Amino acid sequence: MNNVQFKEACINTAATSKEEILEACKAIVSEKGLAALNMRAVAKRCNIALGSVYNYFYSKDALIMAAVESVWHSIFGTASKYKPGISFTEYMEAVFKKIKKGTVKYPDFFTAHSMNFTGNSKEEARKKMYGYFSSVKREMLCILQADTAVKKNLFSKDFSEEDFTDLVLTNFIGLLILQKQSCAVLIAGIRKIIYP
Template sequence: MNTIVTSKEAILRVCRELVSENGLLALNMRTVAQRCNVALGSLYNYFPSKNDLTLAAIESVWQDIFHMDHSCRIGDTFPDYVQWIFESVQPGMTEYPNFFTAHSISFASNEKDKARQTMEHYFQHMKIGMCHALESDIHVRSDAFDATFTQTDFVDFTLSGLLSLLMQHRSNCSVLLEIIRRTIY
């Protein structure tokens, strides 16, 4: 047994490993304590319940998946930015297969909202970066958007397509990029 108290980050690193190996539903306090080589009671000092541990693990996995810098790089076109997001997130999706769909079913109903909010937080960061990239793209047709088809609508559509491709473990997003090009240029 580890007599030195482990850190919260060390516990979350073990949680990420377990989620990667066995999925989120396999995460439990006893396994995490054993893997950290600490007493189960020590783990409860950091996380008062399994739901608290799972929520923290979900947040940690999202951070690992979306470890990229979400700011738009100067000179990128919107399709370049979308491809960059796809390529940046793809390794995390490979590391945590089925994470997008599995994490929300592991909670009691009151805890699902917290897990969903965590997921939406990361998606919102992606949307903000995509909106900035779209607004900065000097090649976009001046008539590409109007009151019935806004830039925000287009970013929402693009993000949905991007996430769908990632969840399907597609190796590229070339069809989505072509749809984007044909729509806005």
């Protein structure tokens, strides 16, 4: 048996699940960054044939898209874990810490992921990212509306709660993209605006 035959014989021929492939993708993104993610790297990491990866993902963009979504899911989780009665500013600080923790596990993810796509895939990746932030925005709005310490009659037709959460979220995303380590200035500004 020559070296090539031996290598091929050692490849894991057992069916690897899509979940296992995505776990390998997340490990690669965590260790080497999103730019290092490709079909061959994943096949090698899973110890499977390259064709096995193509069974689940028809292209590199499809693989990266699924990996990006899996990383976002890993960072945000599925359900809110915030205590009832949390103030709006406490919530924003908690979300920032949660996402910053994710950026430690997946360095440069916020700034790099949308650059690894072409054409329609880039737009789809952006939609996935904003989908996760939209769920944060919905939760932000609910928590803002439930925060009894907010100034009475603060919001109006020209300055609605929805407009305010949009403004806060835009600044919040900006801090993450700029890789700021703290959201203290944003929180201080929010306090001055919404609390007496």
